[in-house]
Amino acid sequence: MNEKMTVLVTGANKGLGYETARRLAELGWTVVTGARDPERGKDAVARLRERRADAHLVHLDLNDAVSIAAAAREVTQRFGRLDVLVNNAGIGGGQLPSQQDLAAMRSLFETNVYGTIAVTQAFLPLLERSPAARIVNVSTTLASLSLASDPTHRITQWNELFGYTVSKAAINSFTVRLAHELRPKRIKVNSACPGYVATDFNQGRGVRTVEQGAEIIVRLATLPDDGPTAGFFDERGRVEW
Ligand SMILES: NC(=O)c1ccc[n+]([C@@H]2O[C@H](COP(=O)([O-])OP(=O)(O)OC[C@H]3O[C@@H](n4cnc5c(N)ncnc54)[C@H](OP(=O)(O)O)[C@@H]3O)[C@@H](O)[C@H]2O)c1
Numbered sequence: 001m002n003e004k005m006t007v008l009v010t011g012a013n014k015g016l017g018y019e020t021a022r023r024l025a026e027l028g029w030t031v032v033t034g035a036r037d038p039e040r041g042k043d044a045v046a047r048l049r050e051r052r053a054d055a056h057l058v059h060l061d062l063n064d065a066v067s068i069a070a071a072a073r074e075v076t077q078r079f080g081r082l083d084v085l086v087n088n089a090g091i092g093g094g095q096l097p098s099q100q101d102l103a104a105m106r107s108l109f110e111t112n113v114y115g116t117i118a119v120t121q122a123f124l125p126l127l128e129r130s131p132a133a134r135i136v137n138v139s140t141t142l143a144s145l146s147l148a149s150d151p152t153h154r155i156t157q158w159n160e161l162f163g164y165t166v167s168k169a170a171i172n173s174f175t176v177r178l179a180h181e182l183r184p185k186r187i188k189v190n191s192a193c194p195g196y197v198a199t200d201f202n203q204g205r206g207v208r209t210v211e212q213g214a215e216i217i218v219r220l221a222t223l224p225d226d227g228p229t230a231g232f233f234d235e236r237g238r239v240e241w
Contacts, residue, residue: 011089025053062115
């Protein structure tokens with residue numbers, strides 16, 4: 001990876017997305033900062049540029065197909081390349097499985113699943129031009145069926161986040177299937193679990209810092225050619241699906 005790399009981070013105006021953008025900019029990468037709100041996006045780019053980052057704003061709302069298509073055109077025209085896509089943007093929420101509100105669940109799927117898939121599909125032609133593209137889907141260990149099958153595992157305490165959990169399980173499935181499809185094109189696709197990180201996502205209740213949480217996202221974004229694909233990782237290693 002000698003050439004200057006270009007990364008798009010969705011939902012990069014705050015939280016784990018911002019921290020991931022900051023860290024990749026520190027490596028000298030061109031960082032395309034995806035944000036659904038132009039003002040919040042401008043503010044984030046200004047903060048990144050204060051740190052001398054080569055950061056640029058692109059309007060990108062996962063719930064808006066027009067904005068996704070326009071963002072893909074804009075990145076193609078302005079940068080002509082994309083080496084790494086970090087699918088970070090997402091929303092939380094949910095209830096117990098027996099009580100899950102279906103409208104709320106559809107909305108979780110709209111953003112976390114269909115939005116993420118739509119962004120990936122829109123940027124894939126650009127990623128295919130890169131000699132060593134990477135896609136990182138930000139997921140959660142809550143989505144692990146293996147871990148949740150153990151009644152003593154701590155993640156079973158989070159049963160009330162059913163809608164969110166299933167949306168990330170769907171994304172994990174997307175990771176695996178897409179990774180196999182893209183293997184011949186040398187594009188690596190992995191899911192990252194940042195742990196329980198203090199952000200607006202959980203009203204700051206998380207126990208880890210964004211610096212700690214972004215570590216595995218950055219690692220998967222910067223994988224060497226002999227790195228894994230079709231995997232699910234936290235910073236300690238593989239997570240069981
Ligand atoms: N925090 C944790 O403990 C934790 C644990 C595991 C996984 N994760 C995952 O990590 C990712 C980032 O979470 P975070 O903790 O950094 O949360 P956050 O601080 O709430 O940031 C979420 C980001 O996603 C953006 N976003 C939400 N809906 C969007 C949409 N429709 N289109 C475009 N952007 C949208 C938000 O934009 P606005 O600012 O405009 O709302 C914001 O930039 C999520 O995928 C989350 O599921 C978080």
